[in-house]
Amino acid sequence: MANTSRRALRLLSLFGSRRQWPLREFATALGVSERTVRRDIETLRELGYPITTVHGPEGGYRLGAGHTLPPLLLDHDQALAVAVALQTAPSTVFGLGDDAARALVTLEQAMPAALRETMKTLRLTRLQNYWEFPAPPIDSAALTAVGAAVSHRHVLVTETLRADGSRPVSGDDDFLPARRIEPHHLVVWAGRWYVVAYDLGDDQWRVHRVDRLRPRPTTQLFSPRGLPHDDLARFVMSSHDRGDTAAAWPxxxxxxxxxxxxxxxxxxxxxxxxxxxxxxxxxxxxxxxxxxxxxxxxxxxxxxxxxxxxxxxxxxxxxxxxxxxxxxxxxxxx
Structure with a gap:
């Protein structure tokens, strides 16, 4: 019975990553036979989960539309991965260091006792490597605005900021007028957040440092374009005019x-x-x-x-x- 319960929880966590699964993939992920998967699906149905059968060559199961899974329904490996990530992720967004610590506490409170004990053995102290390149943190509101524009394909109006976060005024040598861009992708490299965007002013693909932008969302939609490179990470790394400033070093x-x-x-x-x-x-x-x-x-x-x-x-x-x-x-x- 205990094994059945664990598999049922594992099934639910798999549904959390995607709504529909072929039966064969379910069996492989769980390391059991397809017949066992069918029995566990029936167990979940008896518990009230609306799981429908999908027929056809790739037939399997789908979690009913509109049904939400219980919060923090993670299996052992998922919970461990999230907890380690919260402890080791660099703090590149303003104010999220404390939020990450609180999220870790919340996660541990929701863990089973055995997993909570495992996490206690993985309490980490972050040490900075001497060759770890420092990156300034980003305003979470700016990052959210750019991310939402990328997700919803909305044109952004952006103003360029100095390294200290101030905005040059008209007449300053470093003043640039506001630009209208189509933000297509966010890329993180060396602790810095970049947006790959199409500039509507000069009809060119450009790379912008998100922490050097003051974004103003619009409701104007844009259509996808052919990207400037198959490997966007390489495109960002090879763009010398991506708005970088020298990091603070001795x-x-x-x-x-x-x-x-x-x-x-x-x-x-x-x-x-x-x-x-x-x-x-x-x-x-x-x-x-x-x-x-x-x-x-x-x-x-x-x-x-x-x-x-x-x-x-x-x-x-x-x-x-x-x-x-x-x-x-x-x-x-x-």
Whole structure:
């Protein structure tokens, strides 16, 4: 009886992820025979769940339209995955750190005793890796507005903000007029939220940092377009003009690289800025915990470096060159 109850709960959790399931997939997911699945479906029907039979080659079962499942109906693995995610997800949205902690407490209260004990063994302390690129948090209202516009295909009117969140006024060097965009997809990369959008002002695909936008929703609908790239993550990473600003690091420097901006943007670490200079050159601004760290990242591009700034970065690159030359001399000796 206990096994039957567990399978019935597992069945309900599967219905929570999608309304209709082929019988064969149900049996595979539960690790039981199709006959056992049929019996468990009858058990749920006796409990009042409106599950209908779907006939045909891919026949199976469908949870009745309009029927809602009990809240927090998660199986062991689902509950564990959510709890771990709440503890390890980076706080990139304003004010959600405390909300995540409260959600974890609520989840644990709804867990069976055995699973609650398992979670106690997984209490995590978040440690920042020295090479973890910091990202500023986003206003949850702005993220919700952009996400809703993507979901409902509504045109957005956006104003560009400075890194400190202020809006330039007309006459400022960095002032940009409000733009009308069609937001198609949200992409998260290196702790930053980007929206891939079609700009109705200049008829081009662009990438915008969500935390650098002040979105104003509209009710104007737009139709789907052919996307600019099959891999939107790669499109975001390769777009040098995506609105990035240099992240706050103890050491921040820049150099002119003999590589196109699109190539450098794809491989530069999150929190760096790539400026297009010409078809063969760009400027990369980035930071690290030390000048040697900045020099090391620049060395990974394996190309000519000029116009290094500040002088501390140039000295760090020269020191690194001497160390590498010393290694080469050692290897060449008999």
């Amino acid at each position: 050491c921040t420097g820049s150099a002119r690289l003999r590589l196109p901006a699109g190539v450098v943007a794809r491989f530069a670490p999150g929190g760096s800025v790539v400026e297009h200079l010409d078809t063969e050159h760009c400027r990369l601004t980035l930071g690290a915990w030390s000048w040697a760290g900045v020099a090391g990242i620049l060395a990974t591009f394996d190309t000519g470096l000029t116009e290094l700034h500040p002088p501390e970065l140039a000295r760090a690159c020269r020191r690194m060159g001497r160390r590498l030359a010393a290694v080469a001399d050692t290897e060449e000796r008999p």
